[in-house]
Amino acid sequence: MRTGREDAGVSRANDEEHINANDGDDTPPPPLPPRPLPGPQPNHEILIAAAAERPSLQSKPTTAVSSMSIQTLSFPDGTRGTFTSGGDDPSAKGSDNVVIPGDLASTRGPNAAPDDLDDSMSVATFAPTLRAPGDLASLLGGAISKRSPAWKLLRLQSATIQPFETMRLEDDPTLSEFPKEFDGIPDETEKDWSDWDRLVVWKSKLKHYMILSSAGKPIYSRHGDLALINSSMGVVQTIISFYEGAKNPLMGFAAGNTRFVIVIRGPLYFVAISKLGESDTQLRAQLDALYMQILSTLTLPTLTHIFANRPSTDLRRPLEGTESLLSSLADCFTKGSPSALLGALECLKIRKSHRHAINNAFLKSRADNLLYGLIVAGGKLVSVIRPRKHSLHPSDLQLIFNMLFESGGVKAGGGDNWIPLCLPAFNNRGYLYMYVNFLDGEVASPTTPAGAHSIHEETAIILISPDKESFFTLQQMKDDVVAELQKRGSLDIIRTAARQGRPQVAEVAPGSQISHFLFKSKANVQFCMSALDPAFSDAVSHRRLMSLYHNMHATVHAKHAHLKVIHSVGTDSTSLAWVTPIFEFFCIAGPNASRHVMTQGANRVIQWAKREEERLFIIGGGVF
């Protein structure tokens, strides 16, 4: 990371600002004693039968959050809101105005701690982890979970409260503006808006992404047209270049509860400004994804060449037309994406034999110059065929899925699409050519009118080839695949499964009080989750859920945290995270769910995931 001295300087500068605004103090927490580096992970005994290591379909995610790259720390000493505060740099030794944690919490005022994520991470959160590491049996069997029958009965009565149910939007100063987060800012043509008003709206956004060149030319900003924020970009460039010049790159800093994270990639500066409480590592992964999107448009040699020739180039021109891709990617992060958080893919749940049949139909019609073939339904992977030597990277697939299912530019045109793109994790030096066809337009089922399909239910065939002349070959292949799938009835299976959506928790673990869960299979780099409807279908509760997951994820993946299980109780929700070498599991329940009930539910979900593994996940895929 960076050295503490400069960093503290920045923090101090922000503190002064903060005092004016808040009449309080916001400083990094006291320096921690150095901790040992994480050694090899101890091999914990896992209650669930361990899944055999399988050949992974995907290679390891290149932008995924791994425990080795985590630089943030959560403090088990009760320093709350450390993820957004400036103090999550464990090497910050230069801070001279030390505030004790309790004081910190009290002086931060209404706009710092009290969002749900921080509350959920109470001191008690960390208690179980101090016991025998990662051993759920002890968690289950501990005396602490033994309650009198009366108490249990009482629990049963109250347990129906959903997470966040008791929260009101106006109590939550951070997220109260969230519904307006994606509204546009009026541009200069609107006469009754002054620049000042526009800046106020701009500043009210909870999340900003900015991209600029090292020469200070603005390239992209999620909010506000570049004329409006040109001066802000200038300030950002000045600050970053100052540290660059000192050969001591700035990684991030905090102002109040706003976290600034900077990623420098070649000639480009990426800045994320977040009030949503993600960790630095998570924000950095998001910025890396934006960088990947730029590479996907330009390729690395082109990008390097452009700036080598003329450092002052305006990159907006070469990137013209991809702003919507960057924005949909950014919004996906702002809304909260489990896929991005876990660095994993979601697959459509179908029977193993059905998937096998689809793979075979796909392989049978394979064109000679095919590199990858994918069938995707409702943003979930149905089938993959790939050469034996090559695997697909989740980060590349994230870019493809974003282009096809989030930004809408491809689907809107209709017909067959032929898209040159670079898959940076596969090869950042050259273009591949992607044939895309959305099936529903042609073979809409008779019961539903074609217009009734939302983009999230549609089935697409994606064929990727290195040969730019192979459009008609691949189109022919698509026709063959579709005919074959139709013959075998696979298309209806895919459509039914896509319409069915994600399973409800009640189907997976009947009787458990868990409201939502995430399960990632590490070997397959894939995840599954329960349905978001109805409890988490609106934007704010979805964001709350995702913030909680982000927070848990950051905590278990913190560099020096040897955490295997977190059980976290808050006034609004109870959450549980469980990480083993095989899987990562996160779940959330209402505030009254006991630990016993949570762990029982967790066990049931994990058993379900194990049982259904070959339906939930693509294991290997079709290889040729």
Next chain:
Amino acid sequence: MADSAPRPSSSVKLVLLGEAAVGKSSLVLRFVNNDFQENKEPTIGAAFLTQKCNLPTRTIKFEIWDTAGQERFASLAPMYYRNAQAALVVYDLTKPTSLIKAKHWVAELQRQASPGIVIALVGNKLDLTNASAAAAGGSSEDEDEESGGAAGGDGGDESGDARKISTDEAKTYAEEESLLFFETSAKTGHNVSEVFTAIANAIPETSLKSTRGPGASNAVSRGGDEQRVNLTGPRGDASKDSCAC
């Protein structure tokens, strides 16, 4: 467009070229689906669509390459126009640079594409001009008064008239280069099907014979010795008739 009449059917490869955001995809969407989307996202790469067009004597199946207008895709354009029999070069009536770009495309097509290629110059976004109100009616009688309005609209700052390129300017250029010429609005649908019908009519019978029937799309082999079609005579009339400018 479902037509079971035993009229001879032939495929025509058509490519759309032009600056970004002039409305190429919107024209195609209007022609193929009779639909329009506000604030459509930019095309990435290219899209391939088909649509039939019925003429009195034959059916033309258009195989349309709708290309992305961004500069970085320009190097891929030859792949799409190489075997095309027709090209739609689109510009934005409200954006002078887009006509310059269109002229570049016309020059490139004349230099590099098949010698007999039928090129139509299309000024899109007619709905943003003063003429739109009348033009939306689809009548061509008010041609004169609209031309006057368009000429006056050159200044561009009259209320409601965003036109920056006069009809005369573009039309003169089109006649010099022997191009079909239309002013259209993908938003209102004005003149859109007329463009495609005129192209279908302009494709010489001889060039259709080798591409008869579906599936021959990627095997367009036409004699390089084919005469360049002279589009000035009857074509000029056609544009006058169907374009309400």
